[in-house]
Amino acid sequence: MTKITPVLMAGGSGTRLWPVSRKSFPKQFAPLVGDRTLFQASALRLAGPDFADPVVMTNADFRFIVAEQLDQAGIQPGAIxxxxxGRNTAPAILVAALMVASKDPEGLLLVAPSDHVIPDAAAFARAVRQGVEPAAEGRIVTFGITPDRPETGYGYLELAGQGDGPQPLARFVEKPDTATxxxxxxxxxxxWNAGIFVFKAGVMIDAFRAHAPEYLxxxxxxxxxxxxxxxxxRLAxxxxxxxxxxxxxxAxxxxxxxxxxxRFSERWSDLGGWDAVWREALLEAPSDNGVVTDAHSTAIDCHDVLLRSDSEDLEVVGIGLTDVxxxxxxDAVLVADKSRAQDVRHAVSALKAKGRKQATAFPRDHRPWGWFETLALADRFQVKRIVVKPGAALSLQSHVHRSEHWIVVSGTAKVTVDDKVTLVTENQSIYVPLGAVHRMENPGKVPMVLIEVQTGSYLGEDxxxxxxxxxxxxxAD
Structure with missing residues (x-):
């Protein structure tokens, strides 16, 4: 069988899983279920002898996260x-089809979101193989999930035929009300419409040419x-x-x-809300009272609740709660009735209207060289913890409005300030005057940690x- 090119869609923001998922670091890059991130689990599910190296569609903010998480999973990308x-899925899928068609118009693609949970990878692989034959014959194959409840948060696919094998599609159905x-x-x-497709590159291009020519x-x-x-x-x-x-x-x-x-009848979830996370956790570890907790939360006399803390310094305790x-x-706490899981996105809109940074950004800011977080911020000063990966380096840069003090607390920093290069080890510090051209590097083999104290009239990242x-x-990047 010709190898299938996986296309992973990894640009979404996942607002219904706020506060763990935010615009700066959305749900696909977080380990919401299990030890691996949803993105890594999706990439591994589409790896193996039947698949070529994946194409990942993402945006500039996430490109280094994508590369790092693929590397951690041991996967070499075909292209990032x-x-x-953001222009939704139509143009992204056409890009992937054109890329594959430039080498082989008959080449098969499998397009999948990168934030789905499918525990049985072998069963999914069998479903993909079911779809390969009709796709090779010129059909566009989509995957539908056998529903186990009257879900109103998903769109539906109506089958035109009967049986367990591939069936013609009668129509798409928008998200219904409960009765429908x-x-x-x-x-x-x-x-349920899973938003997963298999098709030949040339067939998809022809479909755009016939039904959405304005994209070509x-x-x-x-x-x-x-x-x-x-x-x-980087697309133009x-x-x-x-x-x-x-x-x-x-389109x-x-x-x-x-x-x-x-049809796919095994476990599947798009983790479209915290209620879905609660259901998945109960399937992994059943509980008589429906309580789901993590290492930093405690439930006392609770029923059908999800208690979760992503901060080891913040313990969540629930007493006498039901369906919460x-x-x-x-930096944020969500408390909601479980039946209102789909409304969490409104919290993000409300916080944006208030100008709260928690709407979109985390205290910890990921960079290609590592990460930093703000420990204290007030008028004219800011204190950060900065972690630099082994062998990584920040840019050679200067600031117009602030000076910086760096104190190394772990590892060794190679610091350039104007024409002087200094090795700064644990318990040593160095001063970077306002306007000085400077750079920080980690020449060692372990992460380097330092505390940065900024002082000045403006402390913004720009x-x-x-x-x-x-x-x-x-x-600006």
Missing amino acids: VIEPS AAQMLAQGNFL SPVLAALDEAKDDIGFL KGPWDSLPDQSVDY VMEKADNLTVV MVVATA DIIRYEDVYARSS
Whole structure:
């Protein structure tokens, strides 16, 4: 069998899993279920002898996270494609199809979101194999999940045929109300729409040409004018930003007449809310009273609750709670009725309206060289903890509004300040005057940790002038 090219969609923001999932570090990159992140689990599920190296569609903010997590999982990417802006799934899928078609128009692609939970990878592989034959014959194959409840948070697929094998698709159904969902569940020929597809590259391009021709020229231009960015493929911004913001379902699938559905009846979840996380946890570790806790939470006389703390310094305790979700991070706490899980996204909108940074950003900010977090912030000073990975280096830079003191607490830092290079070891410090051109590197084999004290009239992250950067970032990146 010709190897299938997996296409992982990894650009979403996952607002319904706030506060653990935020715009700066969304749910696909977090270990919400098990030890691996959802993105890593998805990549591993689509690895093996049947699959080529994956193509990952993401944005500039996540490109280094994608590369690092693939490396940790032992997976070599075929390409990491940077979308200049969010335009939904339609143009991203067309990009992947064009990339594969440039080498083999008959090449097969499997497009999948990177934030789904599918514990039985072998069963999923069997379902994929079921879809390969109709895809090779020119069908666009989509995967439907056998529903086990009248779910109103998913779209549905209505089957035109009967049986367990691949069936023609009759129609797509938008997210229903409870009564309609119950009726469809009883009928037995409706499946949840998983948003997973298998198709030949040329077939998908032809589908766009027939049903959404307005995408072809801008996507081709964005791909033709794309630039290599230290191993990433950065699509051209001008033509890309002119594209409509539409899902592939709306742009192409709902109009196509060559769709086939493969039924998948094993466990599956898109983790579309904290109620889904609660259900998955109970399936992994059943509880008589429906209580799900983690290492930093305690439940006393509770029933059907989720208690979770992602901060080892913050203990969550619930007493006498029923049907409640409590999710805490270092800087935010969510308390909600479990039946309102789909409304968590409204909390993000409310926080944005208040101008609260918790709406989109974490205290810990990930960078390609490591990460930092703010320990204290007040007028004219800020204290940070900075962790630099072995062999990594920050950019050569200067600041217009602040000076910095660096105190190494673990490891060794190689510090450049103007023309002077100094090795700074544990319990030593160095001063970086305002305006000085400076850089910090970790020449060692273990992470280097330092405390940074900033003083000045403005302490924002955009007060950076970059002169050299091994990660090819701009001052605003």
